[in-house]
Amino acid sequence: MEPVDIDEADLRLLDLLQADASRSNQALAELAHLSPPTSLRRIKRLRQLGLIEREVALLSADRLAPLLGHGLTALVEITLERQGAEHLEAFEARVLPAPEVQQCYRVSPGPDFMLVVHCTDMPGYLALAQRLFTSDANVRNIKAFFSLKRAKFDPRLPLGRHRTTSPN
Structure with a gap:
């Protein structure tokens, strides 16, 4: 796979989406310190790049x-x-x-x-x-x-603070 260029704003959006993908674009933009149109455009690009595979509900x-x-x-x-x-x-x-x-x-x-x-x-x-x-x-x-007990379940990926990432 080709390396994909993403920046800190993209990482913030990805992290916010991992935590709660049900947030409105307005809320995501505010939390990521972006304008709503910029947030929407970036999220669309992240989906097109395949960095966001899908959005699901995690059941209890x-x-x-x-x-x-x-x-x-x-x-x-x-x-x-x-x-x-x-x-x-x-x-x-x-x-x-x-x-x-x-x-x-x-x-x-x-x-x-x-x-x-x-x-x-x-x-x-x-x-x-x-x-x-x-x-x-x-x-x-x-x-x-x-399994006798599930002590932890967290599907989020640790994103770190890298400006460029290459997905596997």
Whole structure:
């Protein structure tokens, strides 16, 4: 990817949007020390550059638990038998569409993938594991860790004070 030039005002806007994307443009502009038209133009540019992928609502799992149940969160290590690019990509293509898979990382050293999955309960996890992992002949090892408590969850990226950034 090409390096992208952004300045302190862009970083302020990105940081403000990470904290609360539901703010009006007027409020964002005021907090970022910009005029509303400038704020709007910059945010549009940040979206076009792909620095803002999407805007979502973060739901409160604890407050939804009485309605939906607490569910089961697992951190799952996956090691493949063969690690060629085509095998890694095939595994990703298999797991990414599953709504239970919230996050998927290729990692090194150690296992090939780390997944964060959320299922309704242990039978739901077992069905997911059988569908995505144990039925795949290239999966050599599966190691799951089940969350007892989520002490922190924050999707914000630390932006630092750099004038130029190159997204990965």
